[in-house]
């Protein structure tokens with residue numbers, strides 16, 4: 053599979069989740085394991101630009117596909133805009149949920165741009181979504197943060213939605 | 216912004232971005248499960264299905280025969296371990312029992328085996344093949360079970376739990392107005408996002424352990440003891456902790472199991488707890504049942520405070536959740552009685568969880584204050600002002616600083632307290648009932664001794680080192696700021712390194728204690744060492760000038776009447792020193808004997824409650840904190856946010872539920888133990904009242920990690936009462952309790 057633009061080939065147990073493949077076999081420990089059950093979002097990665105919980109899926113299912121992890125977002129030392137915003141607005145404390153939050157935010161901004169509705173969108177047929185704070189909170193609620201960095205996360209994403 | 220207005224004295228440090236922020240957002244920060252090791256193996260712990268009884272037999276044949284399995288360890292073949300000590304007993308262990316010591320089972324989930332295999336998949340699969348047969352006894356997991364052993368809690372960390380002033384019961388009966396009610400808080404689980412993880416690597420009798428811990432030195436000492444090796448042979452490393460909140464303070468059995476397994480298989484072993492194990496194997500906050508009675512005169516002056524109650528402990532050890540800790544200090548009252556009982560249950564040993572004691576205690580006390588305010592018909596803020604304690608009523612000592620009045624006033628102004636109606640249920644918006652509530656917050660300032668080394672390098676940069684911990688508190692950022700502040704140099708020149716027992720000793724990161732004073736002290740040592748040499752060395756322009764006449768200001772050494780000014784690097788060069796290294800150790804602050812040292816604050820909360828469904832939404836929070844000097848406005852604000860958010864979770868959602876028949880935790884996942892999600896959290900305004908506190912420590916700072924959660928649940932419950940007229944005294948405040 054292609055991870056962050058690099059072709060990776062590992063031979064692993066078919067029971068290995070995509071998350072464990074990244075963390076234990078490819079040395080990409082940026083994606084985190086918080087629950088291993090699809091309940092926390094810490095393991096969020098992007099597959100062809102869409103956010104998924106990498107703990108809930110087997111690595112073998114991604115042969116030949118393009119996976120982007122937190123390690124693949126920055127350009128060298130130049131942080132991705134979402135990463136910059138998280139630092140500026142203190143959108144994290146311990147940092148453990150953060151890679152998942154950031155990957156999730158990157159995909160979420162794209163979803164909103166594409167007009168995808170959420171549970172709190174008033175007009176489901178509208179072509180454009182305005183990312184109000186309520187929309188941001190709703191769309192980021194699949195990513196738990198026990199440190200309670202939510203106010204900073206919302207501020208960070210709002211700063212990008214407004215830009 | 217109010218924060219800036221009150222900072223003329225420089226009491227609020229710059230909201231500097233976290234220095235380790237870029238590492239964290241790029242996924243480069245290495246947590247304990249993420250260190251590489253050659254020939255690594257994976258361990259999985261197997262937990263007991265029963266909560267009380269014995270293992271009759273355990274069949275490991277299937278697991279041993281499974282592909283990839285290297286070893287299966289149970290109580291039958293466990294290599295010897297020297298007994299350790301509990302945290303409260305001066306050691307590190309969360310519980311006294313050594314893992315796999317025998318066939319006795321005291322709580323569900325207690326380890327009965329550990330499987331080591333070539334891969335995580337193999338170990339996980341094999342763990343399921345282990346079959347134990349038990350001799351089961353009915354577990355005792357509820358307070359009112361007749362079989363439960365109950366006894367008075369006497370002492371906790373050397374402090375008497377029972378306290379009395381005057382004649383509380385007599386004064387209560389004689390009071391014009393009184394309230395007397397029971398409050399209950401459930402067992403709660405810390406659930407940091409990073410589950411506990413340990414990797415042990417033996418090289419001969421040298422041991423390196425990567426462990427998610429808030430207590431590196433404690434862990435090292437405990438491992439050295441249990442494995443009979445000198446402490447100098449053991450290195451414990453923890454560079455980043457993915458949240459802790461107290462559950463990584465003590466050392467839990469998996470650390471011993473991992474280390475033991477690594478020695479047994481003679482290869483590195485990594486063990487990462489599952490989320491389910493986070494509910495049964497790393498402690499929890501004890502359940503409490505509390506009676507609070509308050510008696511007052513008709514004009515609101517409190518005459519009697521009674522705070523009695525019960526919390527649980529494990530059947531084989533003692534942990535006291537001291538919910539009465541703040542009560543004797545909080546309000547002026549001539550008569551007071553506090554005491555606690557313990558009840559032994561078949562649950563794992565409880566442990567410290569964010570603001571242990573104060574969190575459940577302030578829920579009860581501050582709810583009772585709200586009830587008294589209704590009974591005596593005095594506004595809740597006014598009632599607190601009437602009973603304001605100017606000196607600590609418990610010790611009789613003055614407070615080193617206390618700005619609680621300002622907290623009440625600013626909070627009331629910011630939330631719009633004057634909009635609150637004293638009559639519950641009288642504000643409505645469509646289907647929603649609106650309410651406002653408030654509560655006080657407090658947490659003591661804790662001192663532990665610590666060490667820090669300081670190094671001035673030839674290029675003019677500084678390095679401070681201490682083996683403290685980064686668990687989201689922004690430690691390296693704040694410590695760099697403190698060092699730079701004392702030295703008078705830009706923070707860019709200062710680095711702080713932590714997280715390794717190869718560095719100077721730091722205490723457990725708990726009780727909101729930090730190593731700030733040690734860093735400050737090391738910075739002063741650098742200045743003193745250079746001044747001394749500048750005064751003595753013939754190479755120096757200040758040669759012969761008495762040391763005390765050499766002033767350091769703005770990062771420069773000067774002497775009145777002399778034109779030369781020397782920077783740190785100039786001084787090094789002149790003195791022909793390649794670098795300068797100092798060591799510093801803090802000492803117990805004697806002033807703690809004559810001053811009462813606490814942080815104070817106030818939370819103001821607005822809620823709406825659906826009148827048909829009973830859904831509670833917190834819609835606004837204003838928290839005002841008086842915490843001495845605020846070292847970094849940004850990270851401190853985030854700490855308060857985190858406390859408030861955990862407090863909202865405690866108020867509305869969190870409870871670790873035990874099945875009364877099996878004694879097992881029913882909701883062992885993040886899908887069933889609810890913590891606040893982003894959509895649950897409204898805007899939270901945090902304000903700091905800057906305080907100058909000359910007594911507390913050299914930097915004038917108080918801890919901020921815990922106070923944020925104290926009082927929040929009461930403020931929410933009080934707001935719910937204001938919205939609905941229903942007083943919920945049993946957390947969490949769920950819809951069934953509101954509208955059934």
Ligand code: FES
Pocket residue numbers: 084085086087088089090091092093094095096105106107108
């Ligand atoms: S680890 Fe995948 S959702 Fe929690």
Ligand code: FES
Pocket residue numbers: 143144145146147148149150196197198199200201408457458687
């Ligand atoms: S930053 Fe710690 S869990 Fe989110």
